[in-house]
Amino acid sequence: MSDIESEAVGRTTDNKAVRPRIPTRYLVLALIFTITVVNYADRSSLSITGSSVQADLGFSTVQLGYIFSAFSWAYVVGQLPGGVLLDRFGARRVYAFSLVLWTLVTVAVSLVGLITTPVLIAVTILFLLRLLLGAFESPAFPANARVATAWFPTAERGRATAIFNSAQYFATALFAPIMGWITHQFGWRWVFVMLGVLGLALAALWLRWMDSPRNHPRVTAAEFETIRSGGGLVDLDAPKDGSTAEVQPRAPLNATTIKQIFSARALWGVYITQYAVNALTYFFITWFPVYLVQGRGLTLLEVGFVAALPAVCGFGGGLLGGFLSDGMLRRGYSLTAARKVPSVVGLALATSIGLCNLTDSSVVIVALMTLAFFGKGIGALGWAITTDIAPPEASSFVASTMNAFGNAAGIVTPIVIGYTVQATGSFTIALWFVAAHGVLALIGFAVMGPIKRIRFNSA
Known part of the structure; x- marks a missing residue:
């Protein structure tokens, strides 16, 4: 909290001292963090329940790999339309609509196979439900980035994006044991029912409470000025006249601006890096629990708790990376150094996952996976970099293109691992x-060059 904010919230209009209250932007961050936790629990739920679903419905390993990948096929395709919708209508409405739809699809998964169904039909x-889940979740992370761009000054944005990005690790740490226990005690279908209830509750909260920084009734003048003067794009989803009317649709992108976006070297570096980071992510949220069951002989109940260990360290690494990056900015380092140094160090650590092939000890393997996930968390600053370089006129479009390229890894990784495991009978090649x-990812950072905001050239 800034000195201005502390002074403003530390007194009332009649000069009576009161306890400083939490700035509204931190509550906004807590809300998108919570929604993102449930978002990742939804998309990773099939990895925890996968062995039970496979046994119950009779899927082969390759079929399971394709089902794992289905989410990303639609998620990638949905990025650009999702980004355009966010730029036109703002995060509040688009995010709420998206959240309700993906929650209904999650609940529908619980109904698959209730009536005896041939394997191919099941x-x-x-596969189709996972496609829909991917399509409906596609605006979520670009919306998170848009909210962070609007609500946080540049010097706090690394932490803000690291916090909502670290929700993916927290989701596994929190929900893997819960989902494993529910599956063990009541069956895999109840996992999806539970997630549905949580999603609908969050959608109602979002619609009731969320607004832009300019229009939010809880934002003080001091906090608004802190955000605006620090580089937050406070009017990203608010009318330019400062009224409290609904945000107006924005003009669509044209061929000239799109060409400038795709000719930016920094963005291509982000695309490469995000693809690589997400390949690591999708291994952990798809095949990692299956690897523990089929490759290491753990029970499903054990997997729920063991899978949480790398996730906890990934969560800690994600927070550490964001705080290190912003700390370097405050100490006078350039934006390029502040974003790249933690990223390079973290992703170098992530390569340690390959060392799992050199040992038969389950304890050592889990330790190496934990180290790799910790490093991946530190290095996952792609969303912070994207908010730093995206032009204001197309912030969600740029975020969506980055997310589309990154989540192409969610198509490739599960299928490649499925085929290699079925062909070789082991996870050795998959881990390498x-x-x-x-x-x-390290190559991507070399391609990226200096990190600075893209400015459109006037036509």
Whole structure:
């Protein structure tokens, strides 16, 4: 909290001292963090329940790999339309609509196979539901980035994006044991029912409470000035006249501005890096629990708790990376150094996942996975970098293109691992494949060059 804010909230109009209250932007961050936790729990739920679903419905390993990948096919395709919708209508309405739809799809998964169904039909239905889940979740992370751009000054944005990005790790740490226990005690279907209830409750909260910094009734003048003067794009989803009317639709992108976006070197570096980081992510949220069951012989109940260990360290690494980055900015380092140094160090650590092939000890393997996930968390600053370089006129479009390229890894990684495991009967090649993406991420940072905001050239 800034000195201006502390002074403003530390007294009332009649000069009676009161306890300083939490700035509204931190509550906004807590809300998008919570929604993102449930978002990742929804998309990773099939990895925890996968072995039970496979046994119950009779899927093969390759079929399970395709079902794992279905989410990303639609998620990638949905990024650009989602970004355009966010730029036109703002995060509040688009995010709420998206949240309700993906929650209904999550609940529908619980109904698959309730009536005796041939395996191929069950596979097809589940594949289609995962496609819908990917399509409806596609605006979520660009919306998070848009909210962070509007609500946080530049010097706090690394922490803000690190916090909502670290929700993916917290989701696994929190929900993997819960989902494993529910599956063990009551069956896999109840996992999806639970997630549905949580999603609908969050959608109602979002619609009731969320607004832009200019229009939010809880934002003080001091906090608004802190955000605005520090580089927050406070009018990103608010009318330019400062009224409290609904945000007006924005003009669509044209060919000239899109060409300038895709000719930016920094963005191509982000695309490469985000693809590599997400390859590591999708291994952990798809095949990692299956690896523990089929490759290491753990029970499903054990997997729920063991999978939480790397996730806890990934969560800690994610927070550490954001705080280190913002701390370097405050100490006078350039934006490029502040974003790249933690990222490079973290993703170098992430390559340690390949060392799992050199030991048969389950304890050592879990330790190495934990180290790799910790490093990946530190290095996952792609969203902070995107908010730093995206032009204001197309912030969500740029965020969506980054997310589309990054989540192409969610298509490739589950399928490649599914085929290699079925062909070789082990996860050896799969682990080397995943580790190689840590090196690819480092190449992406070299391509990226200096980090600075893209400005459109006037036509």
